[in-house]
Structure formats: C-alpha cells, structure tokens
Amino acid sequence: MDKKKDISMAVIKRLPKYYRHLAELLRNDVDRVSSKELSEKIGFTASQIRQDFNCFGGFGQQGYGYNVKELYNEISHILGLDKKYSTVIIGAGNIGQALANYSRFDKFGFDLKAIFDVNPKLIGMRIKDVEITDLDQMESFLAENKVDIGIICVPQAQAQKVADLLVDNGVKGIWNFAPLDIQVPENVSIENVHLSESLLTLVYLMNDLDK
Amino acid sequence: MDKKKDISMAVIKRLPKYYRHLAELLRNDVDRVSSKELSEKIGFTASQIRQDFNCFGGFGQQGYGYNVKELYNEISHILGLDKKYSTVIIGAGNIGQALANYSRFDKFGFDLKAIFDVNPKLIGMRIKDVEITDLDQMESFLAENKVDIGIICVPQAQAQKVADLLVDNGVKGIWNFAPLDIQVPENVSIENVHLSESLLTLVYLMNDLDK
Numbered sequence: 001m002d003k004k005k006d007i008s009m010a011v012i013k014r015l016p017k018y019y020r021h022l023a024e025l026l027r028n029d030v031d032r033v034s035s036k037e038l039s040e041k042i043g044f045t046a047s048q049i050r051q052d053f054n055c056f057g058g059f060g061q062q063g064y065g066y067n068v069k070e071l072y073n074e075i076s077h078i079l080g081l082d083k084k085y086s087t088v089i090i091g092a093g094n095i096g097q098a099l100a101n102y103s104r105f106d107k108f109g110f111d112l113k114a115i116f117d118v119n120p121k122l123i124g125m126r127i128k129d130v131e132i133t134d135l136d137q138m139e140s141f142l143a144e145n146k147v148d149i150g151i152i153c154v155p156q157a158q159a160q161k162v163a164d165l166l167v168d169n170g171v172k173g174i175w176n177f178a179p180l181d182i183q184v185p186e187n188v189s190i191e192n193v194h195l196s197e198s199l200l201t202l203v204y205l206m207n208d209l210d211k
Numbered sequence: 212m213d214k215k216k217d218i219s220m221a222v223i224k225r226l227p228k229y230y231r232h233l234a235e236l237l238r239n240d241v242d243r244v245s246s247k248e249l250s251e252k253i254g255f256t257a258s259q260i261r262q263d264f265n266c267f268g269g270f271g272q273q274g275y276g277y278n279v280k281e282l283y284n285e286i287s288h289i290l291g292l293d294k295k296y297s298t299v300i301i302g303a304g305n306i307g308q309a310l311a312n313y314s315r316f317d318k319f320g321f322d323l324k325a326i327f328d329v330n331p332k333l334i335g336m337r338i339k340d341v342e343i344t345d346l347d348q349m350e351s352f353l354a355e356n357k358v359d360i361g362i363i364c365v366p367q368a369q370a371q372k373v374a375d376l377l378v379d380n381g382v383k384g385i386w387n388f389a390p391l392d393i394q395v396p397e398n399v400s401i402e403n404v405h406l407s408e409s410l411l412t413l414v415y416l417m418n419d420l421d422k
Binding site: 174 | 228231254290294296305310315316319383385392401404405407409410412416420
C-alpha cells in the first residue's frame, strides 16, 4: 500500500494511537475488528477511523472489518517501525535517566547507544548497559557512530547548542524535553515533550471547569 | 479582565508558551514587548498572538506593545497559577521518580504531598522530603488531605483503577503518563503525556522527510 502525500499532522498524531490499540488487540488474540469496535476502544468516530485509513489507501473491506494483524503491520510500516533506530540521550538528570531506564522503547526497536552529560559526578555511571560519557566526546562519537535520534534532556540554556551539535553531526531526529522551542533545519524532524506546558494546560482546564 | 467562554483548545494550548516566554522576558528585565517581537520569539504570527490575547479581552494598546509584567500576571491568572496545587504521584518507577525530583514544578506552586507505590522495595524510600507510601493507604490519605492533582505513572494495566480511586476521592485533575486513554467523568480534567506516541510521531516525521 502506498502512502499518499500531505497527510495532515492531525492524522499523523492519531497513528500511534491506532498502533497502540491494535497491539493490544493482537495481544488479546483478536483477529478482526470493525471501525465501529475500534471507535468504541479509541474514542474517535468510526467514520473518522475509516477516513484516516483511507489516507493510506484503505485497509478493509466494507462489512468485513479489518484484519488486525495486517492492519497492525501496515501501520507499523507507515510509522517506520519496521526499522531500527539508534538513539543518544543528552542530559542524564531526572528525565534523562528515566528515559534511559524506560524499557518500553527497546521493544519498539530503539537502541540507546550513548548517554552524555557534563556533570563529573554522573560521568562514568552506567544506566543499564550504557555508560554516561562526557559531553565533550559527543562530536567524535557521532562521527564514528550513526545515530538517528538525539534525546535532549539538558536545561533550557544548553538545549539549542546541543541540538545544533546533533544536527551538524548528521542526526535527523530530535526528541526534545527541554522547555524551549528548538530551531532545526528543514531536513531534521523534531518532537517536543513540554512537560510544564502539559501541566499548565491541566491547571487551566481544572479552573475552567470550576467556574 | 474577564475571561470569555468557549476558548478553543488550540488557544489554551498556546497559553503556557506565552507564559514561558514572558517569564523569560521578565528575567531579562524587558519591560515592553510588541506582538511582532513576541512573534519572532515564539514562532506564532503577530496577528495570531493579538487574536489570542483578544480572546481574553485584549491586553495591549495599539502601537505601544504590551507591558510584560502585566501580561505575565494576566496570563498567570488565566492559567490559574496564582493559586497553589497539591499533588500526589502514583507509581514511583522511572518516570514517577523523575517527576518527584523535578524541581521546576515547585516553582509553579505545585506541592507534592505524597508518592504511592505497591512495590515493597520502594515503600519507605524518600524522594526529596516525601516518603513513598503503600498504595493501599491512598484512599485514607485522600480522605484526610485535599489533593488537587493526581499524577499517574503506573503501568497501563493499573492506570484506570488508580484514576477511578483518585476521582472517587475528590481529585479533580489527572496528569496521566500511562500509555492508556483514561476515562474520567466530565467534572474531572485530564492531560495525557503519552511518551511513546510522541516518539512514534517523531519516527514517522523522520521517515516522511526521507522519502
């Protein structure tokens, strides 16, 4: 199935949700699922779901529902999860360490190659099998090792400099946890996890309900 | 300034960004800022910014820019950050511990009251000043202490049960890190941080650029 061009960001953001729910159906040995059943599970309307899948050429036969395994494989392929990705974490503070320890990502095929920090107290420590290395050595590490994704967990003031270093050394994906809108060139992809913004949104919503 | 009703979710999601950038301007002793200058910093168009602020009744005088301190205070008030919020963390694994250690939240006025877990190895440990307590005791804790926000960091299979317990005991805000779409009643607010979905979106975007 060929992917159509210009898929909207809204559809793209829904794909990981489909992937997660289909993985769960697979684990529960469900063979077939209708858009209506998926709708009940995921919370999007059945028509939304059919429309989304049509963006990618459609996966189902009207009235027969979707083959769960096929759909899972297709979405996995569309997301690019049939490939492996090597990652490095920069910043071994609370969030950096938590992500290094988070085994869920291994399962998706993400391979943590290195962790960098500037703190002498952290350098030399191991998280799982990966040693925390001096950030000074990142550039030479990137020259010798192909790294797909840089996970930025440094403080705000250092984040752009770290991103520039990653980009200048061929890293094409940035997963940013620093509370900053990092600038990257057009051939580099970025996803931000702005925890504070999420928490502040929650507080707004709580106060809004309270009125 | 009175808040208008029916502010769109898109505007709400931009408020924390304004708040962050204004805090930075304040730290740098900037007194006034125009929508054009804000636009260059934040990346939204100047017209978007003026439109957003108009949702809340407008803050500036045409041609004079905004008073940074006033604007910061107003947005702080709109977000509800002029109040304090008590929180509990449920699940003291990697993410739960990282959040408990994350001092950024203290500054916003979030006060971590308790951390709960089921793991006997973790119970009794302290993170900063807060002891990890047996999850069995959460219900009685919530009966005796007003808690505004429950931060869910438990595995997927336990997340809904934990959310139900929080909601049944009067917690009005859920910040959910479990990879699950938790169901809450309409009088409860929820914000999800789905880390895996963010990472999978990044991978999709990288592959999309690669074509």
